[in-house]
Amino acid sequence: MKAVGLYEYLPADNPKSLQDVEVDKPSAAGRDLLVEIKAVSVNPVDTKVRAPKEGQEDEPKILGWDASGIVRETGSEVTMFQPGDEVYYAGAVNRPGSNSEYHLVDERIVGRKPSALSFSEAAAVPLTTITAWEALFERMNIPRDKEENKDRSILMIGAAGGVGSIAVQLAAEAGLTVIGTASRKETEEWTRSHGADYVINHYENFREQLEKHGFQDVDYIFCMNATETHWESMSDVIKPQGKICTIVEAKENLNMNLIKNKSVSFLWEFMFTRPVYETEDMIRQHELLQEASQMFDDGTLKTTVTKKLSGLHGENMRKAHQILEEGRMIGKLVVEVQTQ
Known part of the structure; x- marks a missing residue:
């Protein structure tokens, strides 16, 4: 499947910093969902992980910790979702990110996408x-x-x-x-x-x-x-x-x-604490995303997306990182898999 990854930790304007790559499509097992990605948003954590430092990766490191999409497969222990469900989530920083066609994520940190929001609007809000x-x-x-x-x-x-x-x-x-x-x-x-x-x-x-x-x-x-x-x-x-x-x-x-x-x-506050350490209360992120979804649907909360790029590929991800690193971004920047 197509993805955007890095082998070296380089400045965002370097064409080798975030590249188009081909990786194996994963399969869902255990409590994981396989999600077809429809949109992702970019956060400071993405730029910090990509930032120049020593070291190289033998396999492409995929970033991206904010996404919305559609469940396509469920692991044998999944109880809260089924194929076809529209979801939104932030994932876990110690696992491959969501800048790819398909993505694995534990159901305990996933919520149902607010029905009032588009995939792009929904991708802007889980991590924040x-x-x-x-x-x-x-x-x-x-x-x-x-x-x-x-x-x-x-x-x-x-x-x-x-x-x-x-x-x-x-x-x-x-x-x-x-x-x-x-x-x-x-x-x-x-x-x-x-x-x-x-x-x-x-x-x-x-x-x-x-x-x-x-x-x-x-x-x-x-x-x-x-x-x-x-x-x-x-x-x-x-x-x-x-x-x-x-x-x-x-x-x-x-x-x-x-x-x-x-x-x-x-x-x-570090929102990845629960998924990284798989704490006993990890499911609280599912629960709060569920409650927040209702708040987005009834208008109590509104999405914060202010800028969109169309096309989940290396050039757009590099551009997104550069925009964030300028330090003047208001709200959230979303990268759509395709125009919606």
Whole structure:
């Protein structure tokens, strides 16, 4: 079958970085589904895995951890899906990715595609939805109760990106006062349109901006950009006994003493933890994708796709990686197998 893979870890503009390859079509076994891929989206994790580094692969390494498609085969232990089902999912970073004609994925991390969304619209949201959902409701344990949250606030750093675009919607739906960060007019408008009550600039002093909007501090902070850059500012404005969650690895050691006297909780969110370690609660990703699917169908959540490329091949994947690495992407970029 056709796929896009790499043998060397090279810059995205190098024609050898992501190449068209032919690999064997896999077969479903155990709890795996064989999915015919209809669309994929590209995430920062894709660019980080591809980024230049030493080492070569004997077999093509296939990236891609966001997809939608149709189940074509099921393993002998599959109980929740059958051939013909339309699905969406993010997969597992320790297995071959979805940039191929067919893809194997464990049913416990797959949800039924929202019927209101096209394959392209659906491919844009699994990884970001799982990440945002786990960060808000499972890592920080924010209640999903508007009455309970009516006097609580959350600061979201990098609110216009893929994860932020979903997180803002989920937090607003839960009744939190949402303060997003953005630095351009278009990202500010995007953040407000997805449910943010206030928007501040992440290049300027957090406290001064928050005080202008009537906030001395915030109950929660969700960091989706440059953890070490914003660490002192986050430590300053988090409320005593508040919670900070980040999805971005720090490039330098963080001074945890800054939050010690406030008894602040610091949390990591990595959405691949459950599938990589096959945790006992791995099926929670299936369950939350199922619930999110209903929310997309009833209009509570909206897809975040803003750019599409047609044709799942090396040239388009290289182009997609370059766009993401420019650092100005709003929402999500999707690559369609064919125009829909």
